[in-house]
Amino acid sequence: MKENRKEMNVAIQCPWCGQVSEIAVNIEDYFEYESGELVQRAFPYLSPYERETLINGCCEECARKMDEEEKDFDDFDDCDYEVGFDPYLGCFSDDC
Numbered sequence: 001m002k003e004n005r006k007e008m009n010v011a012i013q014c015p016w017c018g019q020v021s022e023i024a025v026n027i028e029d030y031f032e033y034e035s036g037e038l039v040q041r042a043f044p045y046l047s048p049y050e051r052e053t054l055i056n057g058c059c060e061e062c063a064r065k066m067d068e069e070e071k072d073f074d075d076f077d078d079c080d081y082e083v084g085f086d087p088y089l090g091c092f093s094d095d096c
Contacts, residue, residue, distance in 0.1 A: 014059035021059045023050050 006024035013020045025043060033042035039051045049060040058066070 010054065012053055012057050012059075014053075014062055015057050016062045017059060019059045019061070021053050023053060 005026045008027045008030060009022045009024050010030065011020055011022050023046065025046070029042045033039060033054070039055055043051055043054070046054075049063050052058060052063055053060065
């Protein structure tokens with residue numbers, strides 16, 4: 001397990017709300033991540049929301065809101081009407 005030495009703060013502005021999040025990380029781990037290491041391997045000591053912020057810039061509050069909205073969309077799974085691209089027909093399902 002990697003040592004949890006948080007030596008550097010990474011400031012990231014959320015593209016949705018504009019809030020700036022600061023995430024404390026180990027410098028060596030940050031350079032590993034920037035060189036292509038998977039975020040969960042580079043920062044096993046960060047929370048999933050902190051890692052997601054490093055990936056896409058979304059702050060924890062906006063990520064939690066999106067998670068809740070995604071749960072609302074799960075209600076549509078039982079719906080008979082689906083819109084999506086059908087690669088076999090070469091069109092969207094509502095246009096075929």
